[in-house]
Amino acid sequence: MLRRHHDMGGLEAGPVDPFGPGAEHDYAPWEKKVDAILRLVSDQKRRIMTVDELRRGIEELGPGVYDELSYYERWIASVTNNLIEKGVIDIDELGRRMAAVTEAWPAGGVTEAEPKTGGEST
Amino acid sequence: MSARFAVGARVSVRAAFPPGHVRTPFFIRGKTGVVTAILGPYHNPEELAYGRSGEPALPLYRVSFHTADLWRDYDGSTKDSTVVDVYENWLDDASGEKN
Amino acid sequence: MAEDHTHDHPHDHKHPHPFQPDLEDKPLTHYQAMTEAVGELLIEKGVITGDELRAMLELIDSKxxxxxxxxxxxxxxxxxxxxxxxxxxxxxxxxxxxxxxxxxxxxxxxxxxxxxxxxxxxxxxxxxxxxxxxxxxxxxxxxxxxxxxxxxxxxxxxxxxxxxxxxxxxxxxxxxxxxxxxxxxxxxxxxxxxxxxxxxxxxxxxxxxxxxxxxx
Missing domain, CATH: 3.90.330.10 (Nitrile hydratase alpha /Thiocyanate hydrolase gamma)
Structure with missing residues (x-):
């Protein structure tokens, strides 16, 4: 593949939706939090990661995931991978904390995020 | 850093397809345009993206293309143009090319 | 209760839902949980402070x-x-x-x-x-x-x-x-x-x- 999937200038695509609900909506608090976290860890004081690393991480999600995830889902996936790679957070504490956060959430977690059974194990 | 190309220079974008993170869009690779501004030295995003320093910084240019040169069957006006910011490592001298 | 957000009203689709329904009524998604967890961990580790996070959120809202x-x-x-x-x-x-x-x-x-x-x-x-x-x-x-x-x-x-x-x-x-x-x-x-x-x-x-x- 010469063209990478995120590099979409000129490809055929459907009509733009200038007046759809996403044209004027406010961002959800968690989406703004993703934005804020990225800005803080990439600021001059911390310089833990760059926006270039954010973009690389998003591109490396691969074509399937890239299209499946929403904009800020891609961002937090990339930010988190970068923070793990750099040793700022580790997988074990992240997994435990995500479980705790979900446990404490009044409406619980989305069930699709639970491990799927019956898949081939590797 | 001294910029290799001056404003007004004809340049072609390398028809290169490296697998990693680059900021040169696919649709201008191999195309010829004109430098309309030199934006200054910027850290190399192809290095920054992998946690490296981005040094040495690269000259960054605004390159203007005739939109009709970019797409074989472009049906807009022949006046239309497309301007893309391109780092110097992606540009070759095209002053010898006739347009 | 001045603001009744219990969602026990009949769903009348002549009235569109607000853009921001009560978030806590919805199950947390995988990536929302990731966001909350990463934010908490960064604060606990002293990488960022809660005040910095709040100030950044206010800055984003101000633009x-x-x-x-x-x-x-x-x-x-x-x-x-x-x-x-x-x-x-x-x-x-x-x-x-x-x-x-x-x-x-x-x-x-x-x-x-x-x-x-x-x-x-x-x-x-x-x-x-x-x-x-x-x-x-x-x-x-x-x-x-x-x-x-x-x-x-x-x-x-x-x-x-x-x-x-x-x-x-x-x-x-x-x-x-x-x-x-x-x-x-x-x-x-x-x-x-x-x-x-x-x-x-x-x-x-x-x-x-x-x-x-x-x-x-």
Whole structure:
């Protein structure tokens, strides 16, 4: 593949939706939090990661995931991978904390995020 | 850093397809345009993206293309143009090319 | 209970749901949980503080197209300011007391012969510091793919028809700079003061997908 999937200038695509609900909506608090976290860890004081690393991480999600995830889902996936790679957070504490956060959430977690059974194990 | 190309220079974008993170869009690779501004030295995003320093910084240019040169069957006006910011490592001298 | 958000009302689809239903009524998604967890861990480790996070959220909320509109209105009434803005947007913003952040921004000017429109085909670069967070369509595959290939058709989908003898100039913000459009001052706006002029400057016209609003 010469063209990478995120590099979409000129490809055929459907009509733009200038007046759809996403044209004027406010961002959800968690989406703004993703934005804020990225800005803080990439600021001059911390310089833990760059926006270039954010973009690389998003591109490396691969074509399937890239299209499946929403904009800020891609961002937090990339930010988190970068923070793990750099040793700022580790997988074990992240997994435990995500479980705790979900446990404490009044409406619980989305069930699709639970491990799927019956898949081939590797 | 001294910029290799001056404003007004004809340049072609390398028809290169490296697998990693680059900021040169696919649709201008191999195309010829004109430098309309030199934006200054910027850290190399192809290095920054992998946690490296981005040094040495690269000259960054605004390159203007005739939109009709970019797409074989472009049906807009022949006046239309497309301007893309391109780092110097992606540009070759095209002053010898006739347009 | 002044605000009854218990959602026990019948679902009458004549009344659209608000854009922000009570978030805690919905199960947390995998990536929302990731966001909360990463935020908490960064604070606990002292990488960031809760105050810094709150201040950043407030800063993000404070950014809106009003800042860009104020600059465009000034550029319309003050040609020398417009030249300074075309030369250096961040310095021009500072003149008006606007914090445009540290990312370089360039302004491109619409004229009777040129209509500018901004896109980012590789991701979704956008001059947030001056016009706030981007609309969904700006980040969508359709806009990112088609704006460079058939800009006039995309503009027409916004109701913007550019005559054949006007150059459509598409800017793909691929690198370190962000772009904003200075739209043309609408005819009939001669008597308006700067504040009223700013009211004609929409987010979309600073992206270049529409023209400034008509006066009056």
């Amino acid at each position: 809106s197209p009003a800042a860009g509109a104020q600059m465009v209105a000034r550029a319309w009434v003050d040609p020398a300011f417009k030249e300074r803005m075309l030369d250096d947007v961040l310095a021009a913003a500072e003149e008006l007391g606007i914090d445009a952040g540290g990312i370089p921004i360039r302004a491109v000017e619409n004229t009777p012969g040129v209509h500018n429109v901004i896109v980012c085909t590789l991701c979704s670069c956008y001059p947030r510091q001056l016009i706030g967070l981007p609309p969904d369509w700006y980040k969508a595959r359709s806009y990112r793919s088609r704006t460079v290939r058939e800009p006039r058709k995309v503009l027409a989908e916004f109701g913007t028809v550019i005559p054949e003898d006007v150059e459509v100039r598409v800017h793909d913000s691929t690198a370190d700079l962000r772009y904003m459009v200075i739209p043309e001052r609408p005819a009939g706006s001669e008597d308006l003061d700067e504040a009223a002029l700013a009211g004609l400057v929409t987010r979309d016209c600073m992206i270049g997908v529409t023209l400034a609003k008509a006066a009056g």
